[in-house]
Amino acid sequence: MAKAKAKAKATPKAAKLAKELGVDLTRVKGSGTGGRIVVSDVRAAAKDLDAERWQAAGATVWSVFGKADKRRALVEIPLDAVAALVGDPEELAGNSVVTAVERDLEAIAERAPDLTETAEAAAALELAKQLDHPYNSAHSKSLCARALIDALEQLRARAPEAPKGDRLDDLSAKRAARRAGLAGAADPSPA
Numbered sequence: 001m002a003k004a005k006a007k008a009k010a011t012p013k014a015a016k017l018a019k020e021l022g023v024d025l026t027r028v029k030g031s032g033t034g035g036r037i038v039v040s041d042v043r044a045a046a047k048d049l050d051a052e053r054w055q056a057a058g059a060t061v062w063s064v065f066g067k068a069d070k071r072r073a074l075v076e077i078p079l080d081a082v083a084a085l086v087g088d089p090e091e092l093a094g095n096s097v098v099t100a101v102e103r104d105l106e107a108i109a110e111r112a113p114d115l116t117e118t119a120e121a122a123a124a125l126e127l128a129k130q131l132d133h134p135y136n137s138a139h140s141k142s143l144c145a146r147a148l149i150d151a152l153e154q155l156r157a158r159a160p161e162a163p164k165g166d167r168l169d170d171l172s173a174k175r176a177a178r179r180a181g182l183a184g185a186a187d188p189s190p191a
Contacts, residue, residue, distance in 0.1 A: 010037035021046040057081035072149070074142040097148075101128040104152055112159040124151040 008025035010018065014037045018025050021042065028045045030037035060076045101124050109116040127148040131141055 008037055009035065010042075011039070014039045014042045018042045018045075021049075023049060072145065074138060074145060076138060097128040097131040098125065101125055101148070101152070105155075108155050108159045111161070115155055115159055118155075120151050120155050124148055124155065127151065 008028065009030065010025050010028075011032065015025065017023075017039055018028070018037075023042055023045045025037055025042075028037050028041050029035070031041050032038040058078045058081060061073055064071060064073045105116050105121055105124065108121075115121060127144045130136055130144045131148065136144070
């Protein structure tokens, strides 16, 4: 008769986290005292599990680009995996890159209308169209995505910050208008 697998030794926090993340503690090697499983072991196992799930879904990373905390990746994922992760792909198809860039340009136009008539804005729209084009290669799309992010960042940097007035400014302006109106009504000078 085969022996049952021994229960893995884990700290209470690690056991709770493993349950939340769906990590099988019997497959985790502990780094704590006496081989006990600690939270960092569970987090590392969860990260490996996520990588396994992406690989099992058939995801392929084509390009990684960007600076520091603004890094992006161009990933190809089979449609059934997309459906499992984010919902119906047909509904997402209407949310094109062009639509998103147009929204970004509208937000920039609110602060600086002239910027939307620049070459950078036109280039951003054209790059968005290239990203949406179904026959462009993944390499081409990764280059377009990198250039699009740079163009939008340049436009945002050139747009002035939206004025940040507070309610006190609004009240002061209303008060001044009210006083001006009262002063005008009290002035009996002939017109």
